[in-house]
Amino acid sequence: MLLALGACALVALALCVELLAEPLQGALARGRAALGGGDRSAAAPFDPGRELRAERRARALLRSCVNREEWEMFCELGFIRVWGANVGERAEQGAAYAYLIYPHKPVVGYLVGSGEVIGEYCVSFPREHLGSEGRLPDADDVLAKWMLLTGDEQALLATANVHLPGRQIDPQRLRADLLRLERFERRHRAHASAGRGAAGPQRR
Amino acid sequence: MRFLRLEPGHGEILLAEGDPQVEREQEALVAEFRRQLDLGMAAAVPLQAPAGRRAAELVKSFDEVPRDAERVIFFPRAAGGR
Numbered sequence: 001m002l003l004a005l006g007a008c009a010l011v012a013l014a015l016c017v018e019l020l021a022e023p024l025q026g027a028l029a030r031g032r033a034a035l036g037g038g039d040r041s042a043a044a045p046f047d048p049g050r051e052l053r054a055e056r057r058a059r060a061l062l063r064s065c066v067n068r069e070e071w072e073m074f075c076e077l078g079f080i081r082v083w084g085a086n087v088g089e090r091a092e093q094g095a096a097y098a099y100l101i102y103p104h105k106p107v108v109g110y111l112v113g114s115g116e117v118i119g120e121y122c123v124s125f126p127r128e129h130l131g132s133e134g135r136l137p138d139a140d141d142v143l144a145k146w147m148l149l150t151g152d153e154q155a156l157l158a159t160a161n162v163h164l165p166g167r168q169i170d171p172q173r174l175r176a177d178l179l180r181l182e183r184f185e186r187r188h189r190a191h192a193s194a195g196r197g198a199a200g201p202q203r204r
Numbered sequence: 205m206r207f208l209r210l211e212p213g214h215g216e217i218l219l220a221e222g223d224p225q226v227e228r229e230q231e232a233l234v235a236e237f238r239r240q241l242d243l244g245m246a247a248a249v250p251l252q253a254p255a256g257r258r259a260a261e262l263v264k265s266f267d268e269v270p271r272d273a274e275r276v277i278f279f280p281r282a283a284g285g286r
Contacts (some may be wrong), residue, residue, distance in 0.1 A: 050213060057215025061208070061277075065250040067258045106285070124285035127212060134213035136279075144210060144279040147248040147260035155262070161284035 051137070058139035065143060069188060077180055078102070080142060084109070085153040100177065101145045103138035106168050107160070115178045120167055121160035123148070205269075207236055209245065209278040219278065224271060237266040237276070245278040 063071050070080045084097040097118060100108045106120035125136060125144055136144065148156040165171060207219040220236040222229030240247065241264075248260040249269055260277075263269050269276055 054211075054213055054215040058210075061216050065258060065260070065277075067256050070258070122285035123282045125210075125280035126283050127280045136210055136212050137215055140210040140215065140279075143277075144282070147250070147262070147277065147279070148246075148282055150259035151248055151262035156282065159282045159284060161286070 055137045055139060058137035058143070062139040062143045062146075066146060070146075072188070073181070073184060074139070074142065077177065077184060079177065080146060081181060082146060082149045099149055100174075100181075101142050101149070102169070103141045104135065106163065107145055107149065107156070108165075108169060108174060110174075110178070115175065117165035117171065117174060119165060120163040120169060121157060122163060122168070123156060123160045205233065205273060206275045207233065207240070207278065208275055209240065210280075216277070224269075234266045237269075240278045244281050246281045248277050248279070249273045250275065250277065 062074065066074070066080065070082075074080050080101045082099045082101060084099065097109060097111050099121075100110070102108070106122040108120055109118035110116060111118065123145065125141070135141070145156075165174075205224055206221045208216040209219050211217050219240065220233055222233050224230045224233060237247065247263050247269075249263055250258065250260050251270075253259050261268075261270070263276070
């Protein structure tokens with residue numbers, strides 16, 4: 001009887017230690033920080049506008065690099081479509097393949113005709129060795145991938161870790177994005193042809 | 205010509221600015237270009253192709269930078285991601 005009670009007391013004690021360990025550690029860390037012994041970089045004042053300003057700057061740079069259609073695509077859809085290099089001038093005919101560049105997500109390759117996804121190409125831009133913290137603003141991440149893809153597609157493909165479709169980007173979301181892209185392009189073409197129609201008579 | 209670098213949590217920063225036609229300024233640009241490559245950066249020049257198309261040209265040395273380029277953008281060299 002005494003032995004059973006002793007065992008129960010030990011189990012209860014162990015449970016109490018387990019439950020109290022985390023709050024105690026937190027309180028100790030707060031105490032150390034209050035006394036000035038904590039990590040000073042962690043205690044640096046938080047600037048809520050910093051990320052916003054960075055993103056604004058990054059968006060301005062992206063806008064100055066890509067064409068108008070790509071910029072509108074990014075603003076409206078949240079990604080940029082880049083034609084595969086082997087498509088070249090046939091892009092308008094809807095041939096071959098293209099990529100979708102999402103911020104901080106894999107580049108997705110797909111067949112333009114069928115919308116079938118070829119693969120997810122995962123690239124990152126590590127800066128830890130330079131002591132930089134955080135990640136690039138969304139628009140800068142898109143810009144870096146865009147520069148790589150339009151500058152040297154093969155190099156990006158050689159660097160990227162290639163994964164099967166659906167590993168990080170939900171296939172349903174991708175299908176929806178391709179539909180949104182199709183609607184966007186249809187509207188874009190309609191605007192362009194309306195613009196040409198309106199401009200025509202004025203020139204005469 | 206301006207050298208810009210994409211910086212986490214900041215957006216781009218201006219690294220250097222100069223006229224490559226002026227010898228002293230060109231030397232400074234070349235030195236900065238090398239320094240960025242040594243830091244593990246890649247360099248790209250945004251270009252405007254005919255018919256409104258845009259693209260970038262990746263450059264591995266200052267000699268490859270088109271002389272009329274307005275800016276060179278440095279960004280961390282890509283690695284395979286997860």
